[in-house]
Each structure stands twice: as C-alpha cells, then as structure tokens.
Amino acid sequence: MAYAISLWTPPALVIADSKDLFPVRRIFCVGRNYVEHQKEMGGDGREQPFFFIKSAHSLVAGGGDVHYPPKTANYHYETEMVVAISRQGRRIAAKDANSYIFGCAVGLDMTRRDLQQIGKDKGRPWDFGKDFDQAAPCGTLVPAAKVGSMAKGALWLKVNGKVRQSADLADMIWSVPEQIEYLSQYYTLEPGDLIYSGTPAGVGPVQPGDELVAGIDGLGELKVRIVAPL
Numbered sequence: 171m172a173y174a175i176s177l178w179t180p181p182a183l184v185i186a187d188s189k190d191l192f193p194v195r196r197i198f199c200v201g202r203n204y205v206e207h208q209k210e211m212g213g214d215g216r217e218q219p220f221f222f223i224k225s226a227h228s229l230v231a232g233g234g235d236v237h238y239p240p241k242t243a244n245y246h247y248e249t250e251m252v253v254a255i256s257r258q259g260r261r262i263a264a265k266d267a268n269s270y271i272f273g274c275a276v277g278l279d280m281t282r283r284d285l286q287q288i289g290k291d292k293g294r295p296w297d298f299g300k301d302f303d304q305a306a307p308c309g310t311l312v313p314a315a316k317v318g319s320m321a322k323g324a325l326w327l328k329v330n331g332k333v334r335q336s337a338d339l340a341d342m343i344w345s346v347p348e349q350i351e352y353l354s355q356y357y358t359l360e361p362g363d364l365i366y367s368g369t370p371a372g373v374g375p376v377q378p379g380d381e382l383v384a385g386i387d388g389l390g391e392l393k394v395r396i397v398a399p400l
C-alpha cells in the first residue's frame with residue numbers, strides 16, 4: 171500500500187544522552203496556571219486553569235530560527251515546562267501520574283496575543299492565536315529517570331540578555347500530576363503526547379532580531395531567534 175502524497179517526518183524531540191528521538195503526537199497546553207500570570211492577563215488570580223491544544227505540526231524541536239508569524243502585531247513568548255507522556259492512560263489519579271511521564275523539557279508557547287484576544291472577546295476558539303506555524307518551540311527532552319518529578323525548580327526567560335520571566339515550578343496552580351489527572355478524564359492520553367504546563371508572569375512581545383533564551387533548572391536551555399516573516 172502506498173500513500174498518494176509523500177509521508178512527512180513525524181515531529182520529534184531530541185532526548186538527552188540518547189540517539190533515539192521522541193515522536194510527538196499531540197500538544198496539550200494549560201492556560202492560566204500561575205496566579206501572577208492570571209493577574210497580568212486581567213484575571214483575579216483565583217480562576218481554575220483550563221486546557222487548549224496546539225498541533226504537533228507547530229513543534230520547533232530544539233529551537234533555532236523562528237519566523238515572525240503572519241497576521242499579528244502582538245507576538246508573545248510564554249516560557250513553560252513541557253511534560254512528555256510515555257504510555258496510554260485514562261482517568262489517571264494524580265498519585266499515579268508520575269509513572270506516565272517520559273521526561274521534561276523547556277518550551278515556549280508562542281502566541282499571537284491580538285488574535286487570541288479577538289477569540290476571547292467574541293467567544294470564539296483560540297486556535298488562530300495559539301496554533302500556527304512554529305508556535306511550539308521545545309528543547310531537549312530530559313528523561314524523568316534523570317531529573318525526577320520536576321515539582322520545583324527555577325524557570326526563567328531572557329530576551330536579548332534581559333530577564334523577562336523568572337519563577338519557580340512550585341508556583342503552578344495545578345501541579346503536573348494534577349494536570350495529568352484532569353486531562354486524562356477528558357482524553358485518553360497516548361505515548362507521544364506533550365503537555366505545556368503553563369507560563370508564569372512576565373509575558374510580552376518579541377520582534378524579528380530578538381534572541382530568546384529560556385531555561386529551567388535541570389532541563390537546560392532553549393534558544394530561539396525571531397527572524398523575518400516567511
């Protein structure tokens with residue numbers, strides 16, 4: 171059996187100290203999972219987080235050059251820890267969730283903030299604000315066997331050498347196990363799924379020429395350079 175068009179290479183992450191790649195199936199993202207970020211987005215800091223989805227197609231494995239996307243004048247970074255799911259599961263209890271984690275990485279949930287705002291204002295989906303070409307840079311996946319559960323640790327972002335985001339993973343409203351418990355009530359989680367676990371305060375716009383370096387203790391750094399639109 172042949173395919174009528176050429177098969178594409180599955181999006182995949184590099185794994186630390188391994189020659190194997192981690193193929194990416196779906197990308198789930200948590201919204202408003204840090205109190206101070208809820209407030210900077212206009213909330214009161216007491217909201218329940220929620221999920222949205224990006225296509226695996228939007229993955230930028232390892233970072234590097236990212237083209238400024240079309241149809242936006244307010245293109246934002248959001249630095250997040252990314253969790254990779256190792257095996258299938260549904261209705262996973264938080265206490266069992268760590269056994270579904272393959273590893274973690276540093277990610278950027280790139281956002282067309284103006285298009286997201288239109289979605290919010292009109293009660294429409296967020297897809298055009300969140301799911302577009304190169305919207306999900308993600309660094310090297312570090313196996314959980316090496317870094318543990320990553321319940322705490324510093325997370326930061328520098329833009330052109332200036333610190334723009336600085337927080338601790340322990341400040342998440344929903345911990346990673348709680349995210350897995352919640353999400354797995356609605357979806358069968360599958361090996362290859364990623365969860366972007368939310369961003370702390372300090373989100374802001376970037377322009378072509380800007381250099382972003384995102385880091386999380388134990389997970390290394392993710393470097394992205396914003397370049398001219400395609």
Ligand code: MN
Pocket residue numbers: 199200201248250279366368369
């Ligand atoms: Mn986000």
